[in-house]
Amino acid sequence: MNILVCISNVPDTTSKITFSSDHTSPNTNGIQYIINPYDEIALAKAIDLTEGTDGKVVVINVGEAATEATIRKALAIGAHQAVRVDAVPRDAWFVAHQIAMYAKNNPFDIILTGRESIEYNGTQVAAYVGELLGIPSVSIAKRIDIEGDRAIVEREIEGGKEVLSIPLPLVVGAAEGVAEPRIPNMRGIMSARTKPLEVIQPTAVPELSHIVKYESPEPRGSVTLVSADDVEQLVDLLHNNARVI
Amino acid sequence: MSVLVYTEHTEGKFKKSAYEAVSYAKAVADLIGTSVTAVTIGTVAPADLATLGNYGATKVLHVSSEQFAQFINQAYASVIAAAATHVDANVVIIANTFSGKGLAPRVAAKLEAALADGAVELPQFEGDKLNIKKTAFSGKAFAITELTAPKKVIALNLNAFEVRESGGSAAVEEFKPEVPAGDFTAVIKDIIRITDKVPLPDAEIVVSAGRGLKGPENWAMIEELADVLGAATACSKPVSDAGWRPHSEHVGQTGIAVSPNLYIAIGISGAIQHLAGVSSSKTIVVINKDPEAPFFKVADYGIVGDAFEVVPKLTAAIKAYKGN
Structure with missing residues (x-):
């Protein structure tokens, strides 16, 4: 079984997000980049599914050369080979086209993504890729098992969960619970340097939207402290001032 | 030109997110001087369908065929895209629920529409374009996004827009779209509902x-x-x-x-x-x-x-x- 894992290069979760003075781009100074945490879960799952078989795990990233450190980390974790589509990952629509184009030319049994990137949170790529390839997709999966030529996928729904049986090939967006992220060991780190990393050119995609400006959330007013001995006052404030109960 | 809103339900009952989506669709339609059509897939009682009028829909397309009894995102996306074409919608609103997130990109791709996911406010129209505020960086920021494609899909965050009752009524129409058989390869084996707890994503x-x-x-x-x-x-x-x-x-x-x-x-x-x-x-x-x-x-x-x-x-x- 061959699995394509789509990874994006995102600011570390501890990053404080600030913007250029005209608010048109995020500041990248001093930001540490990592594999998107959900993509790490997807990658771990792909390795779990192929370990001890002749199946291979290919990671694909759409990004400029600077993302290669992140790609090498994915190889160190255990992917067999990597592809970088040499382009700025403009938006999910663009990225999904690049992935779909690669997967058309190089068929896979499963395409895994993270449920969303922690920077743009779109939850778009899995469903876009599924649509572009005309195959099923599950955007937010909590569990993935393979039974013969079908995948058993558990997905979250409001107030419960749903279990689907879906024929391969399919696209799945991995969420927490799908697999435990893996930490690269020394052998992995050494071998990552020599694993193949192919750089390919992007396909042109018409632009449908673009970000014009970023805003930071409005800072909240200062906290109103209530004595631990007077919780009735808190109830009163929540009822009469905040009007939330 | 019109606004289409997909109204999700659970076992025949609409949730607050569906009413939020219709209220939002109505406000969007008012901005561009058009009307709102809701599309509902699966069995819902006529009286419940008609309540969508109270939130601003003037028409409800109901897809009641047994074929669509269960949520399969590929098939549902085909239905919503067909409904959008049927009512010549230039804006499609989908609540950003777990199912909505799996639908919106597919609908957008079918319509070659621009997609704004996680919208938190009403859009601002400028001719054929619109600007919209959406969450980014996992809640650490917002991104104002310009949608330039002629058709737009907006996935509205839950609890981001207040339900507005307008007291109107909606005409319910049966809608029978043609959907490719290939959309139905996924099979739902089981649905486990936790009924004794309030679901987290849409909790107040x-x-x-x-x-x-x-x-x-x-x-x-x-x-x-x-x-x-x-x-x-x-x-x-x-x-x-x-x-x-x-x-x-x-x-x-x-x-x-x-x-x-x-x-x-x-x-x-x-x-x-x-x-x-x-x-x-x-x-x-x-x-x-x-x-x-x-x-x-x-x-x-x-x-x-x-x-x-x-x-x-x-x-x-x-x-x-x-x-x-």
Whole structure:
């Protein structure tokens, strides 16, 4: 079984997000980049599914050369080979086209993504890729098992969960619970340097939207402290001032 | 030109997110001087369908064929795209629920539409384009996005837009779209509903607890407080990582982002990753014994105190208040 894992290069979760003075781009100074945490879960799952078989795990990233450190980390974790589509990952629509184009030319049994990137949170790529390839997709999966030529996928729904049986090939967006992220060991780190990393050119995609400006959330007013001995006052404030109960 | 809104239901009943979506669709339609058509897939009683008129839909397309009894995102996306074409919609609204997230990109791709996911406000139209504010960086920022394609799909965040009753009525029409057989290869084997708890994503009040609770055995008081408030329970990442609570309760940057009216954080210090997931909450209450906990900086109300003493007292006080 061959699995394509789509990874994006995102600011570390501890990053404080600030913007250029005209608010048109995020500041990248001093930001540490990592594999998107959900993509790490997807990658771990792909390795779990192929370990001890002749199946291979290919990671694909759409990004400029600077993302290669992140790609090498994915190889160190255990992917067999990597592809970088040499382009700025403009938006999910663009990225999904690049992935779909690669997967058309190089068929896979499963395409895994993270449920969303922690920077743009779109939850778009899995469903876009599924649509572009005309195959099923599950955007937010909590569990993935393979039974013969079908995948058993558990997905979250409001107030419960749903279990689907879906024929391969399919696209799945991995969420927490799908697999435990893996930490690269020394052998992995050494071998990552020599694993193949192919750089390919992007396909042109018409632009449908673009970000014009970023805003930071409005800072909240200062906290109103209530004595631990007077919780009735808190109830009163929540009822009469905040009007939330 | 018109606005189409997809109205999701659970076993025939619309949820608040569906009414929010219709109310939002109506406000969008008013901005561009057009009307709202709702599309509903699966069995819903005629009286329930007609209630969509009260939120601003003038027409409801109902797809009741048995073929669509269960949610298969490929097939449902085909139906919504067909409905959009049928009513010549230039804007399609979908609530950003778990199912909505799996649908919106497929609908957008079929219509070659621009997609704004996680919208938190009404758009601003400028001729054929629109600008819209959406969440980004897991709640640490917003991105104002310009949608330039002639057709637009907007995935509206839950609890981001108030339900507005307009008192109108809607005409219900049966809609029978042609959907390719290839859309139905996925099969739903099982649906497990947790009926004794308030679902977290669309909860109006969330009671959340962290490592300060010391162990999973101490969650009874959290559940009791949630119970008296009609709230959903949630937790911080260390708590779900330790297996004290399920992953589905983890709120934060790598968990679920919530935007309730009231978020009560108990024994959670307020790491930047956790704050990202709760920043859209309307009111935040923090209970923590450490007065230096970063969470107090973003809270509206705070109690510095031991959770094991404060929470039972708060539960009792709310019970007393509700009793009156």
